[in-house]
Amino acid sequence: MPAFNRILLCYDGTREGQHALADGARLAQELRAQVHVLSVVNNSAWMQGTDITSAVPADLVSDSVKSVLDEGLKKLAARGVNAIGHFAIGDPLDQIPFFAKDLNVDLIVVGHHRTTGLARWWGGRTDGLLLDRVSCSVLVTMGPEVGPGVAAGGTSGVGKTAPPV
Incomplete structure (x- = not known):
């Protein structure tokens, strides 16, 4: 088994x-x-021509991402883990591989977001795309399955970091 000396944790504030x-x-x-x-x-969503860009100031989006990142760093610090934080605006399927290569990580850790039926069809098939774009190992974590009638994770206003793999 390879040594995992540098780990990239993908964090977006959701349950996953x-x-x-x-x-x-x-x-x-x-x-x-x-x-x-x-x-x-x-x-x-912005790239698809929606008018959200003009409605939401870039500083607000950047501050939102930074606050989620700070939250993650504080949670790690509380566990005694020192971490270096990074944030990006873009498609996670582009940004995660970019940072993994740039930081020369050995392992990427992402959370899996379960989807079913219509949601999977509507969102398109992206299974495996992250795996095809990186040259290091990927650990996909699975939290407890959410039962019917229970909301699936909180949202922080930040786009999903970890696409399904």
């Missing part, structure tokens, strides 16, 4: 992101690995 952060923190502590946290706001 929190599982990735917690599982990645435990692994990083055991391995005494250097930890990087990446928060990405997905701007794909």
Whole structure:
């Protein structure tokens, strides 16, 4: 098994992101690995021609991503994990591989967001795209399944960091 000396934790504040952060923190502590946290706001809706860009100031979006990143860094610090934070605006399928390569990480930790039926069809098939774009290992964390009638995770206003893999 390869040594995981540099780990990239993808965090967006959602339930899935929190599982990735917690599982990645435990692994990083055991391995005494250097930890990087990446928060990405997905701007794909803006690129598709919606008029949200003019309605939401760029500083507000940037501040939102930074606050989610700060939240993740504080949670790690409370566990005794020192981490370096990074944030980006763009498609997570572009940003995660970019940061993984730039930071020369050995492992990426992402949370899996379960989708069903119409949501999977509507969102398109992106299964495996992250895996096809990176040259390091990827750990996909799975939190407890949410039952019917229960909201699936909180939202922080930040786009999903971790696409399904």
